Amino acid sequence: MIFSRRDFFCQGLCLASLAVAGRPGKGRAAALWPGDKIPLREALNWESLPGQRVQCKLCPKECKVDDLERGYCGVRENMGGKYYTHVYAAPCAVHTDPIEKKPLFHFLPGTNAFSIATAGCNMDCAFCQNWEISQTRPEQVQAFYMPPNEVAALARRAKAASIAYTYSEPVVFQEYVYDSAVAGRQLGVHSVMVSNGYILEKPLRDLCGVLDAIKIDLKSFREKYYKEVCAAELKPVLESLEIIRSTGLWLEIVYLMVPTLNDSAGEIEDLCAWVVDKLGPEVPVHFTRFHPMYRLNHLPQTPVSLLERALKIARGHGMKYVYLGNVTGHESESTRCPGCNEIVVRRAGYTILENKIKQGKCFSCGHTIAGVWS
């Protein structure tokens, strides 16, 4: 079912529950995808090949796609030698979240993010929390018709400081992200992207021109893990991180620590050394606790001791802002001033208890706290 704007307002802003209710079982369509209501949109970032084939130039998979076939992510289709996206203006999840949930800890703390996602992903992570929308074709989820100007208007109406492109993988709805971010900017609403960073340089740079912050899920620091657990590669993600950092856009990194797979001290050492060397010690890194999920249901949740070991390694490398995620009540939830060690932002879960940053500086010693604070 596609919702009109009027339907949308009738349902209120909390549409995620509808999306969840409408999620299909694997392979069972729960909703129609009437192409007559949401027009297909010609994709950006592709090239023609002989014989009505096309090559996608959006992400490092660079799929070569025959006529009437789709790329790996399942949302882009070759129709007669032209490449189209099926998910422009068609989010299947819409919700307003605290920005801390993304998590972005150094970007307008205490504000809300109007969050949208479409079907599809260009990876297949065995631990995916949102596999019911990320590993699904657009026809298999309930979608809402929401063009970019409506996204921006609804975000403002929800009093959200930003639009967040999140839950599934915004790379595969890049055109929609771009246009929504432009529309948001015109209304004074920021845009943040929560991404796997698996994207080619040109479309990434295009996005960096209209976004205000990016959080990248760095899945591991080993190619083997990317290949075997995520069906992707590490190197392009590292290149994306360097590009994002070079643009000056606010960047945070999340590392989901999966027991036995990417939790060794050696891997964390390598990761931290690389981040400090290539991105600098001021990029926040969140080491997040894994919970049994999707195809990794057989693994236990991450022991807090392993997360604390990562915290210690990162601080040992001189990282200034290191957090543990999904460990409610841990001392690392709060931000401390790297100059005097006072707590400058005190958090409990997604709640800001206290924000003592004054004009980007520590209230106590005046040290600059990296981030976007107003």
Ligand code: SF4
């Ligand atoms: S965005 Fe999709 S179609 Fe394009 S290269 Fe990546 S996986 Fe293939």
